[in-house]
Amino acid sequence: MPSDLAQPGPRPPLGDSQRIVVKLGTQVVTHDGRSLALGRLMSLVEEMARLRLEGRQILLVSSGAVALGMKQLGLAERPRSLGLRQACAAVGQGHLVALYTSAFAQFGVTAAQVLLTESDLGDRDRALCVRTTLMRLLELRAVPVLNENDSVSIRELVEHRRAQGEETGAPAFGDNDGLSARVAIGVDADLLVLLTDVDGLYTADPRTDHAARRIDVLDAETPRLGGVSAGGTGGMASKLEAARLASRAGVTTVVASGAAPGVLRRLLSGDTVGTCIPPAERRAVRRQRIALAPQSGALVVNDGAVAALEGGRASLLPIGVLAVEGEFREGDVVEIRDGSGRVRGRGLVNYDARACRALLGRHSEEIEDVLGWRGYDALVTRDNLVLGS
Numbered sequence: 001m002p003s004d005l006a007q008p009g010p011r012p013p014l015g016d017s018q019r020i021v022v023k024l025g026t027q028v029v030t031h032d033g034r035s036l037a038l039g040r041l042m043s044l045v046e047e048m049a050r051l052r053l054e055g056r057q058i059l060l061v062s063s064g065a066v067a068l069g070m071k072q073l074g075l076a077e078r079p080r081s082l083g084l085r086q087a088c089a090a091v092g093q094g095h096l097v098a099l100y101t102s103a104f105a106q107f108g109v110t111a112a113q114v115l116l117t118e119s120d121l122g123d124r125d126r127a128l129c130v131r132t133t134l135m136r137l138l139e140l141r142a143v144p145v146l147n148e149n150d151s152v153s154i155r156e157l158v159e160h161r162r163a164q165g166e167e168t169g170a171p172a173f174g175d176n177d178g179l180s181a182r183v184a185i186g187v188d189a190d191l192l193v194l195l196t197d198v199d200g201l202y203t204a205d206p207r208t209d210h211a212a213r214r215i216d217v218l219d220a221e222t223p224r225l226g227g228v229s230a231g232g233t234g235g236m237a238s239k240l241e242a243a244r245l246a247s248r249a250g251v252t253t254v255v256a257s258g259a260a261p262g263v264l265r266r267l268l269s270g271d272t273v274g275t276c277i278p279p280a281e282r283r284a285v286r287r288q289r290i291a292l293a294p295q296s297g298a299l300v301v302n303d304g305a306v307a308a309l310e311g312g313r314a315s316l317l318p319i320g321v322l323a324v325e326g327e328f329r330e331g332d333v334v335e336i337r338d339g340s341g342r343v344r345g346r347g348l349v350n351y352d353a354r355a356c357r358a359l360l361g362r363h364s365e366e367i368e369d370v371l372g373w374r375g376y377d378a379l380v381t382r383d384n385l386v387l388g389s
Contacts, residue, residue, distance in 0.1 A: 011217055011276045012252055015268050017190035019057040019138070022048060023180035027197035028258030029064030029096075033078065034071060036064075040259060042103055044195070047264045048143065049107035057138045059187065060111075061146045061180040062100070068092030089150030100145045110142040115149035121182050128331045131186050132350075132375045138187075139377075148179050177242035185249040188383045192246050193267065194239050195258035200275035201236060215275050220247035243277040250287075253277040290333055290346055290386045297326025297353055298335040299379060306338050309345065310387060315378035316347070318359040318367070327353045336380070345387040347380035 024044065031037050048058045066085055069092030070078065079085045097113040104111040114133065121127045137144045177194060184192040204212035220243055243253035256263050256274025266273050301309075305320025316336065328334055330352050336345040349356065351371075356379055358370050364377035 011270075011272065012278050013270065014191055014252065014254070014276075015270060017056070017252075017268065019059075019187060019189045020051070020191045020193065020264075021059045021061060021180055021184040021187070021189045022193045022264065023061040023176055023195060024063060024258060025176070025194070025196045026063040026067055028195050029062060030067045033067050036068065036071075036099070041099070043261070044258060044264070045100065045103040046107060047262065049104055049109045051264065051268075052109050052141065052143055053107065059134065059138075059144045059146065059183060059189070060100070061176050061183060062096060063147070063176045065089045065092035065096050065147055065150060068095045086150055093147065093150075096147070097145060104143055110140075112137050112142045112144050114144050114146045116146060116179065117149050121186065124331065127186065134183070134187050135376070135381070146179065146183060148176060177238040178245070181242035181245040181251075181253075184246050184251045184253075189251055192243075192251050192253045193264065194242065194253065194255045195263065196239065196255065197257065197259070198236075199257040199260060199273070201240065201255050205236075216272055218243075218275050218277050220244045220253075220277050220280050240277075247277055247280045250279045252279055287386050290348060290384065293333045295335045295346060296328035296332040297324065297349075298337050299324060299349070299356065300337050300339065301344070302339065306344055309336070309385070315382045316380040316385065317364055317378050318356075318362045319364070321356065321360055321379060324353055324356045324360065329353075330355075334380070336385070345385055347386065348384035349380055350376040350384075351379060 022044075024041075026033055028044075029037060029041060048060065052058045066078070066088045069088030069090065070076075072091050072095065073088060075088065079088060093115070097111070100111045101113075114130075114137075116130065119126065120130055134144050180192060180194065183189075198206065200214045200216075201218055202212040202214055206212040206214075218240075239255050243255065246253045254267055254274050254276050256267065260266070260273060263273055299316065299321050300323040301316065301320050302322055305316060308314035308320070309316060322339065325337075326334075328349060330350060331348055333346055334349045335343050336347060337343055351359065355371055359367060359379070362370060367377070368374040
């Protein structure tokens with residue numbers, strides 16, 4: 001990376017971030033990719049738990065399952081074969097989630113395991129189900145703990161075939177950096193924090209180049225970095241790629257050291273910790289799509305719903321809907337209209353047209369009785385709503 005890298009101005013304020021995705025790399029979870037870094041982990045868990053208790057929403061993406069599995073199986077070196085790595089992941093994942101469950105419980109916070117594969121976020125319907133699950137967990141004040149389901153993941157096979165020039169048609173996270181970025185985008189996070197074994201992105205690898213300097217604020221479209229960390233599958237290049245993906249969707253990313261005391265609290269307090277990659281656009285891609293996409297139908301709402309939507313952070317509840325127009329699927333864009341037909345906004349609908357009609361005028365507590373299942377309490381949640389015609 002050139003040393004005269006242009007930086008895009010001052011850091012954006014992070015203190016108001018309410019929904020935060022934190023990714024812990026293998027070098028943060030373990031010592032040298034092997035033994036568990038228990039003291040460091042407990043400090044980070046305490047920080048995240050206290051942020052959760054203050055009212056912020058925290059999602060944790062954690063590496064380390066393969067390394068913990070290696071320890072339990074008595075393996076001194078990282079396996080080279082895919083099958084053995086997946087076996088290590090299967091052993092280690094149970095130990096990893098047990099650690100987080102116990103650690104968060106000490107602060108009165110519930111942890112919830114969520115394992116994902118490439119197809120879970122690559123398929124539209126499954127991605128909506130993942131989002132629904134995560135949002136529900138956040139509403140219940142839990143901390144979702146996510147990891148790629150390495151024991152059944154086809155990522156490495158996909159990457160190998162792509163390297164051979166084959167068209168696979170299958171999406172791949174690449175590593176937990178990519179997974180954390182996709183999760184941040186999927187839940188409309190305010191902030192993505194990638195914690196690693198170095199204190200930010202550098203102009204060169206600081207372990208081999210003494211002239212390397214830490215970059216405080218970085219443009220997301222900067223060319224790939226050369227420094228690579230050992231132990232996990234990710235490195236500085238993958239973190240930049242994850243930051244680029246998040247930035248394009250309107251999510252601020254910070255790359256920082258997981259060993260720095262109070263790193264999360266310091267970030268939110270405005271300290272210049274790590275490297276900040278501001279969003280490329282002020283408006284998230286999700287909201288751009290909602291505002292510009294063709295609508296598939298409409299929800300006609302009463303005056304009380306209009307006042308609630310335009311007056312604060314309210315979601316559109318079934319009790320405020322008078323009529324449903326058109327046919328649409330869960331996740332489609334629908335218009336929000338008042339009784340006179342005026343368009344007041346548009347949003348991503350949480351239920352299909354048939355379910356919306358069944359829920360007209362109902363209280364949210366009745367959703368499961370009416371449909372036999374319950375996803376969201378709202379037909380359109382506030383973070384998927386754009387007001388104005």
